[in-house]
Amino acid sequence: MVDPNISDWLRSQQQSSRKHRIKVTIIGIVILAVVIGSVTYLSKNSNNYSHSGKNGNNTEYYTWDKKPVNLTIIPNSLYKKIFYGINYGPVNASYPWCSNTLGDVIEDVKMISQLTNRIRLYGMDCNMADYTMEAIVKLKLNMTIVPTIWVDDNDTTYQRQSDSLFNLIKKYGEDKIDGISVGNEGTFIFRKDIPTKTLYDRISDVRTKINSMGFNKKMPVFTSDLGSNVDDAFIAAVDIVWANVHPFFGGINVNTSASWTFKFFDEFVVTPAKAVNKDAIISEVGWPTAGASQGSAVPTVSNLQTFLNTFICSSNSKGLKYYFFETFDTPWKTAKWTTLEGSWGLFHPNRTMKHPIILPDCVL
Numbered sequence: 001m002v003d004p005n006i007s008d009w010l011r012s013q014q015q016s017s018r019k020h021r022i023k024v025t026i027i028g029i030v031i032l033a034v035v036i037g038s039v040t041y042l043s044k045n046s047n048n049y050s051h052s053g054k055n056g057n058n059t060e061y062y063t064w065d066k067k068p069v070n071l072t073i074i075p076n077s078l079y080k081k082i083f084y085g086i087n088y089g090p091v092n093a094s095y096p097w098c099s100n101t102l103g104d105v106i107e108d109v110k111m112i113s114q115l116t117n118r119i120r121l122y123g124m125d126c127n128m129a130d131y132t133m134e135a136i137v138k139l140k141l142n143m144t145i146v147p148t149i150w151v152d153d154n155d156t157t158y159q160r161q162s163d164s165l166f167n168l169i170k171k172y173g174e175d176k177i178d179g180i181s182v183g184n185e186g187t188f189i190f191r192k193d194i195p196t197k198t199l200y201d202r203i204s205d206v207r208t209k210i211n212s213m214g215f216n217k218k219m220p221v222f223t224s225d226l227g228s229n230v231d232d233a234f235i236a237a238v239d240i241v242w243a244n245v246h247p248f249f250g251g252i253n254v255n256t257s258a259s260w261t262f263k264f265f266d267e268f269v270v271t272p273a274k275a276v277n278k279d280a281i282i283s284e285v286g287w288p289t290a291g292a293s294q295g296s297a298v299p300t301v302s303n304l305q306t307f308l309n310t311f312i313c314s315s316n317s318k319g320l321k322y323y324f325f326e327t328f329d330t331p332w333k334t335a336k337w338t339t340l341e342g343s344w345g346l347f348h349p350n351r352t353m354k355h356p357i358i359l360p361d362c363v364l
C-alpha cells in the first residue's frame with residue numbers, strides 16, 4: 001500500500017488466483033509486521049517502572065497527559081462484552097517514544113474489560129505486557145493475555161524479548177497467560193532472512209523452558225501467521241494454530257466478508273489443524289475505516305459496522321475463537337506508512353469509540 005504497484009499486484013492476483021487463499025492479507029500484513037517488527041527490534045525493555053506515571057507515594061497513576069487515573073471502572077453503555085478476544089497495541093508505545101504509562105494502560109484495560117476478557121499483545125517493548133498485566137491485577141479483573149516474543153533475524157532481539165517474557169511469567173505466574181506467541185507472521189516476513197526452521201526452533205526453545213517451569217496447566221506455545229501460510233510444517237511446530245485472516249486484504253466486498261472469512265478459515269486452517277487434533281484460532285480479523293480500497297473492499301466506518309454485525313455474533317454462536325484487530329487506531333503507522341495501516345481501530349487513540357459504531361448484542 002505504500003507502494004502504488006501493490007494494488008496492481010493485488011488485481012493481478014485476483015485475476016489469476018485459483019482460490020481465494022492467495023488474496024488474503026499478505027500486503028498490509030507485511031507492512032504491519034515490518035512496522036511492528038522494526039519497532040520491537042529497536043525497542044529496549046527497561047523493566048523498572050520509572051516511566052510508569054506512578055507518583056511518589058505509589059497510590060495514584062497518571063496518563064501521558066497528566067490526567068489522574070481512578071481505579072473504579074464506570075460502565076459505558078456503548079460497550080458490550082461480545083468479543084472473544086482483542087488485539088491491543090498501547091498508544092504511545094512505539095520505541096523510541098515509549099511515553100506510554102501504566103496509568104494509560106490502566107485506562108485502556110478499564111475500557112477493554114467491557115469488551116472482552118482476552119487481550120493479545122505484539123511484543124515485549126515499552127513494558128507493554130508488564131503494564132497490561134499490572135493493570136489487570138490492579139483492577140482485580142478476571143482477564144487473560146497472550147504475550148508475544150517478537151522474532152526477527154537478530155538473536156539479540158530474541159534473547160531480550162525472551163528474557164522479558166520469562167521475567168513477566170516469574171513475576172505474575174501463569175494463571176493470566178493463555179499462551180505464548182513467538183513472533184507474528186515470521187514465516188512470511190523473515191523467510192528471506194532466516195530459515196523458517198529458526199522460527200520453529202525458537203518456538204521449541206520457548207516450549208522447553210516453559211515445560212521446565214512446572215506449571216499446573218498446559219501453556220500452549222505457537223506463532224501466528226497468514227492463513228495462507230499454514231502448512232504441515234507450521235502446524236507441526238505449534239501447539240495451537242493461530243492464523244491472521246483479513247477479508248479486507250482479500251479485496252472482498254464487506255457484505256460477503258464474514259462468510260468469506262468463515263470459509264477461508266475453515267478450509268485453510270481448521271481442517272488441516274483438526275486432522276492432527278489441534279485447535280485453531282483467528283489471531284487477527286477486522287476492518288479498516290480509512291485509507292485506500294483494495295479491490296471490492298472499502299475502508300469506512302459504515303463497513304466496519306457491517307463487518308461487526310455480520311461477523312461477531314455469528315462467530316460467537318459458532319464457538320469460533322478470534323482476536324479482533326484492533327483496539328486503537330495507530331497514528332504512528334499512518335505517519336510512517338499509510339492511513340490504511342493506521343485505521344483499524346474500534347477506537348480513536350483518545351479512547352472514544354468511532355462514531356456512530358453500535359456494537360451488536362451477542363452472547364459471548
Ligand SMILES: *[C@@H]1O[C@H](CO)[C@@H](O)[C@H](O)[C@H]1NC(C)=O
Binds near residue numbers: 055056057
Ligand atoms: C499521594 O496520595 C494522595 C491520595 O492518597 C494524594 O492526595 C497525594 O497527592 C499523593 N501525593 C503525591 C506526591 O502525588
Ligand SMILES: *[C@@H]1O[C@H](CO)[C@@H](O)[C@H](O)[C@H]1NC(C)=O
Binds near residue numbers: 070
Ligand atoms: C474514583 O471514582 C469513584 C466513582 O466515581 C469515586 O467514588 C472515588 O472516590 C474515586 N476515587 C478517587 C481516589 O478519586
Ligand SMILES: *[C@@H]1O[C@H](CO)[C@@H](O)[C@H](O)[C@H]1NC(C)=O
Binds near residue numbers: 117142
Ligand atoms: C475467570 O474466567 C474463567 C474463564 O474465562 C472462568 O472459568 C473462571 O470461573 C473465572 N473466575 C472467576 C473468579 O470469575
Ligand SMILES: *[C@@H]1O[C@H](CO)[C@@H](O)[C@H](O)[C@H]1NC(C)=O
Binds near residue numbers: 041154155156
Ligand atoms: C542486533 O540487535 C542489537 C541491539 O538490539 C544490535 O546492537 C546489533 O547490532 C544487532 N545485530 C545485527 C546483526 O543487526
Ligand SMILES: *[C@@H]1O[C@H](CO)[C@@H](O)[C@H](O)[C@H]1NC(C)=O
Binds near residue numbers: 253254255298
Ligand atoms: C451491502 O448491502 C447493502 C444492503 O443490501 C447495500 O446497501 C450496500 O450497498 C452493500 N455494500 C456494498 C459495499 O456492496
Ligand SMILES: *[C@@H]1O[C@H](CO)[C@@H](O)[C@H](O)[C@H]1NC(C)=O
Binds near residue numbers: 350352
Ligand atoms: C477523539 O478523537 C476523535 C478523532 O480524532 C475526535 O473526532 C473526537 O472528537 C475526540 N473525542 C474527544 C472526547 O476528545
Ligand SMILES: CC(=O)N[C@H]1CO[C@H](CO)[C@@H](O)[C@@H]1O
Binds near residue numbers: 097350
Ligand atoms: C508524548 C507522546 O508521545 N504523546 C502522544 C501520546 O498519544 C497521543 C494520542 O495519540 C498523542 O496526542 C500524544 O502526542
